[in-house]
Structure formats: structure tokens, C-alpha cells
Amino acid sequence: MFLGHFGVALAVKRLEPKISLGSLFMAVQLADLLWGCFVLLGWEHARIIPGYTVVTPLQFYDYPLSHSLLAAVGWALVAAAMYYSWPTRDTSRHWQAAALVGLAVLSHYLLDVLVHAPDLPISGNDSGKLGFGLWNNLGATLALELLVFGAGLAIYVAFRSHRHPVRPIRLALLVVVLLVSYFANLRGPLPPSMTVVAASSIGFFVLVAILAGWADQRATPDELAAAGLDSRK
Ligand SMILES: [Zn+2]
Numbered sequence: 001m002f003l004g005h006f007g008v009a010l011a012v013k014r015l016e017p018k019i020s021l022g023s024l025f026m027a028v029q030l031a032d033l034l035w036g037c038f039v040l041l042g043w044e045h046a047r048i049i050p051g052y053t054v055v056t057p058l059q060f061y062d063y064p065l066s067h068s069l070l071a072a073v074g075w076a077l078v079a080a081a082m083y084y085s086w087p088t089r090d091t092s093r094h095w096q097a098a099a100l101v102g103l104a105v106l107s108h109y110l111l112d113v114l115v116h117a118p119d120l121p122i123s124g125n126d127s128g129k130l131g132f133g134l135w136n137n138l139g140a141t142l143a144l145e146l147l148v149f150g151a152g153l154a155i156y157v158a159f160r161s162h163r164h165p166v167r168p169i170r171l172a173l174l175v176v177v178l179l180v181s182y183f184a185n186l187r188g189p190l191p192p193s194m195t196v197v198a199a200s201s202i203g204f205f206v207l208v209a210i211l212a213g214w215a216d217q218r219a220t221p222d223e224l225a226a227a228g229l230d231s232r233k
Helices: 003-015 021-028 030-041 069-085 094-115 138-158 168-187 194-215 221-226
Strands: 045-048 058-062
Touching (some): 003 168, 021 030, 021 094
Antiparallel strands (some): 045 058
């Protein structure tokens, strides 16, 4: 899954506005970010098989460190602990915020299960593997991706506040970058190698998280003053 993960991040942002959208973009794609690193390190493996599924030519045959259920729970706990212990002055609802970051990380595995071929292990490579294989149906994949992404985007826009406003031009840019990247990837040529796939996905996820943090910038003191709000609260 691709767009749907970002939909989860947009929705979770409104459940707990103090978490930066940039952090949430990293959280929902942590599994794929780690996967990119582990492929480059030679710890995980995938191969390119033209036509392997309708949506992606990648066969993921060895990735329990980033994409097993056990690992997903582990990385969710690590991310929640990191968020919780990160130095910050605003410690209000901090447990809940850390738990939401962890759930955002875990959501990656759950959404991946819907689309992947049955290649997502429960624990190690020899354990049972999950995956409903929606990637073999382009229409169903697109419908699911756009539905989850659209729902997250609608929640993000609907539940904005003066302190956590929607910045329309920045948000539009972020949405266009995500949609164009997704459809370019669907229609694009076969990737030349797994190294290129892994390195470009790491670069993309980091860039798009930076873009999300910028798009979601909280209200400045001037903007709060214009709305008649105290910027110190
Ligand atoms: Zn994934």
C-alpha cells in the first residue's frame, strides 16, 4: 500500500494535534523506510519479476525484520518509546500521543496485509504468511488506496482549528506530490535494480515527511493574534 498509509497519518494528526504531521508520515511508513535500509544492507531481499502482480513487479520473499507482525509490534513500541522520551516542553496527553504514534507504525502492517500477495510473515520466514492479494486487481487496489487516503484527507481538513490550521496551498502541493508519485510509479517502467528501488524509496519517504511537516506548520503568533488567541497557550 502507498497512499492509504498517508491517509492514516492525516487522520491521526487530528486525533492528537500536537504530533507533527512529518513525524506521523515517518511513523506510518517506518516499515518501508526500514525495509529500504535493510535491503541496501543486504539483511532483507526482494526481486523484480515483471508481471508478478498487476500493481507491483516486486516479489518480497525475505523481509521479516521490517514486515512481520512481530516486527511491526516491536517497531511500534520502539517508535512510541522514542516519541515519549523525545525532549519537549508540551507533555500534555503524552502517553496517549506516544500510543497513537505506535498505532500509526502498526497500521502499516495491517494495511499492507490487504494488498500484498501472501508474503507478510507473522514472525520469521518459516512462519505463516498473510496477504489478501488485492495487488492482483488494479481497480480494487486504486479504490482502496483512494478511499483510505481520501478519508484521512477529509478528516484532516474537517477537524482543523485556529492553532492547527489547514494551509491550502502547501496541503495541495503535498497531495499532488503524493498522487503524481503514486500514478507515475504505477505506470512507470520496470525499476533497474533493487538498489535503486530501496534507495529511491528511502529518499522519497524522507522528503515527503519533510514536506508534510512544512504543510502542517502550526499557527504562528501573528496568526493566533489575528484570531484573538493567546500564543503562549
Ligand atoms: Zn510496506
